[in-house]
Amino acid sequence: MRQHPLRECVVKKFVESWSRARPSTRADAVEKLTALYDKFKEAGLADRHFESELCRGPAAAYSQRVGEMLLADYLWRDEFKLCSNAVGPDFFAEKGAVSMWVELHTPEPAGVPGEYFEFIPGRVFNVPHKELSLRWTSAFSEKKRKFDKYVDGGVVSAADKCVIAINASLLNRRGCPEFTGVSTLPIPVEIMFGIGANQVVIDRVTGDVVAQDFECRPYILKSSGVPVPSASFLAEENKGISAVLGVVLSEQSMLAGEYVSAMIYNPFADFPLELKTLKATEHWVCRRVGQDYVIEIA
Numbered sequence: 001m002r003q004h005p006l007r008e009c010v011v012k013k014f015v016e017s018w019s020r021a022r023p024s025t026r027a028d029a030v031e032k033l034t035a036l037y038d039k040f041k042e043a044g045l046a047d048r049h050f051e052s053e054l055c056r057g058p059a060a061a062y063s064q065r066v067g068e069m070l071l072a073d074y075l076w077r078d079e080f081k082l083c084s085n086a087v088g089p090d091f092f093a094e095k096g097a098v099s100m101w102v103e104l105h106t107p108e109p110a111g112v113p114g115e116y117f118e119f120i121p122g123r124v125f126n127v128p129h130k131e132l133s134l135r136w137t138s139a140f141s142e143k144k145r146k147f148d149k150y151v152d153g154g155v156v157s158a159a160d161k162c163v164i165a166i167n168a169s170l171l172n173r174r175g176c177p178e179f180t181g182v183s184t185l186p187i188p189v190e191i192m193f194g195i196g197a198n199q200v201v202i203d204r205v206t207g208d209v210v211a212q213d214f215e216c217r218p219y220i221l222k223s224s225g226v227p228v229p230s231a232s233f234l235a236e237e238n239k240g241i242s243a244v245l246g247v248v249l250s251e252q253s254m255l256a257g258e259y260v261s262a263m264i265y266n267p268f269a270d271f272p273l274e275l276k277t278l279k280a281t282e283h284w285v286c287r288r289v290g291q292d293y294v295i296e297i298a
Contacts, residue, residue, distance in 0.1 A: 004041060004051065006051035006052065006055060007037075007051075009051065009055040009056075010034075010037055010051055010054060010055060011030065011034050011037075012055075013054060013055055013062060014029070014030045014033040014034060014037075015030055017029075017033075017062070017251065018030060018251075025255075028255065029251060029255055032254065032255065033066075033069075033251065033254070036069050036070075036072075036073055036254070037069060039072075039076075040068075040069045040072055043072070043082060043083075044083065044084060045068070045072055045082060045083075045084045045090075045091065046068075047084075047086070050065060050068075053065055054066070060106075060108045060170060063106060063169050063170050064106040064167075064170075066249075066251065067104060067106045067167045067169060067249040068090060068104060070167075070249035070250070070251070070253070070254055070259070071090070071091070071102070071104050071165055071167070071247070071249055072091065073254060074247065074249070074259050074261075075091065075093050075102070075278075077279075078095070078278060078279045079095055080093040080094060080095045080278075081093070081094045081095065082094075085155070087153075087155055088101070088150055088155040088156065089101040089102060089103040089146075089147070089150060089155075089156065089162075090102060090103055090104045091104075095277075098274070098277050099160075099161070100160070100161040100162065100163050100242065100273065100277075101147075101150075101156055101160055101161070101162045101163065102163045102165055102245075103143045103146060103147060103162070103163070103164055103165065104165045104166075104167060105139040105142060105143050105164070105165070105166055105167070106166075106167040106169060106170055106249070107135040107136070107138060107139040107166065107167075107168075107170065107171060108135075108170055109135065109170055109171055110135070111131050111134065111135070112128055112131045112132060112135065112171065113128050113131065116128055116173065117173055117174070119173065119174050127182075129181060129182035130182075130220060130221075132171055132179075132181075132187060133181060133182075133187055133190060133191055133220055133230065134220055134222065134228060135171055136166060136171075136179075136187050136188060136191050136246075137191050137220065137228050137229070137230055137232070138228075139164075139166045140164060140166065140191065140192075140232055140244065141232075143164045143166075144164065144232075144238060144240075144241060147162050147164075147240060147241065148240070151240065158240070158270075159270075159271055160271065161242040161269075161271050161272075161273050162240060162241050162242055163241075163242055163243050163244070163245055163273065163278070164241055164243075164244050164245070165244075165245040165247060166188060166244065166245070166246055166247070167247055167248065167249040168187075168246065168247070168248050169248055169249050169250045172248060172250075177248045177250055177252065177253060177260050178248065178260055179246055179248065179260075179262075181195075182196065182197045182198075183195050183196060183197055183198050183214050183215075184198055185214075185295075186246055186262045186264075186282065186284070187246065188244050188246035188262055188264050189262065189264055189284050189295065190217070190230065191230045191231075191232060192231070192232050192233040192244060192264045192266075193231055193233060193234060193286055193293065193295050194216055194217050194218040194230055194231030194234060195214050195215070195216075195217060195295065196214060196215030196216065196217030197214070197215045197217075198212070198213075198214055198215075199212070199213060199214065199215050200212045217230055217231075218230060218231045218234075233264070233266045233267065233268065233286065234268070234293070236268075238266065239266065239268050239269055239270050240269070240270060241266055241269065242265070242266055242269045242271060242272055242273040243263055243264060243265045243266055243269070243272075243273045243278075244263075244264045244266075245261060245262075245263055245264075245278065245280065246261065246262045246264065247259050247260065247261040247262075247280075248260045248261070258281075259281075260281055261280040261281045261282070262280055262281060262282040262283075262284060263276075263278060263280040263282070263283045263284065264284045265283070265284065265285050265286070265298075267285065267286040267287065267288075275298055276298070282297055283297065283298040284296070284297060284298070285297075285298045
């Protein structure tokens, strides 16, 4: 491809990212990241700020911009064709007769206690479930507002299928490529359907567990006391979103050849995404049974 003036800077950032790895691992990672960058650039998926933010932006910008490349890699591995416009969602993805808009957000760990990310062997730590969940709810809300603007501006048709991808790479502790919530289910499942902690009912006489279910958690209280909705797919105003893809877009995952992911389908979407249109580690659906909702892996 034609040499981009900032390409050398981009490659240097890849080298810095893997500076502590073994020489053979570093060489492999830099080679694959550079090849992916070249493909991403050649496909016209990089906007005019891509290189400058990757090279010179705030600390989180590197992971956020690399996340865009890795999402493209995720979709390409699933045989989707991608394109991108100057104005609009990150990608328009097509495979056969299926098409969808995909908008990515890589939330920064604002409000998450810093000690959660400190790796000290043998130290016991608490998982800040509420703070992590609030980062996911914020990411969904922000991208939902963006999709609304794209529809209002005519960039996205109201009849198009829309997917919000939330990348957990900046919310995870080192070496923990997953996003399990307080319920032991994936966090994106919790915030889409209002699921809270796992709870049990114990017989006071025998001490036996006689029932087990999950707390209903339609809201999460911020430290200020403000309630934040956490059952987004049960809300009428979100029926324009077809699905949410929770994913860990890390460079390590790229080398391993698999991204930890979960697709959560909106049961009330105006234009639903067909089950398993997009490959993922898990697929979560919701169905109505009488007056109750049943959330399960498909």
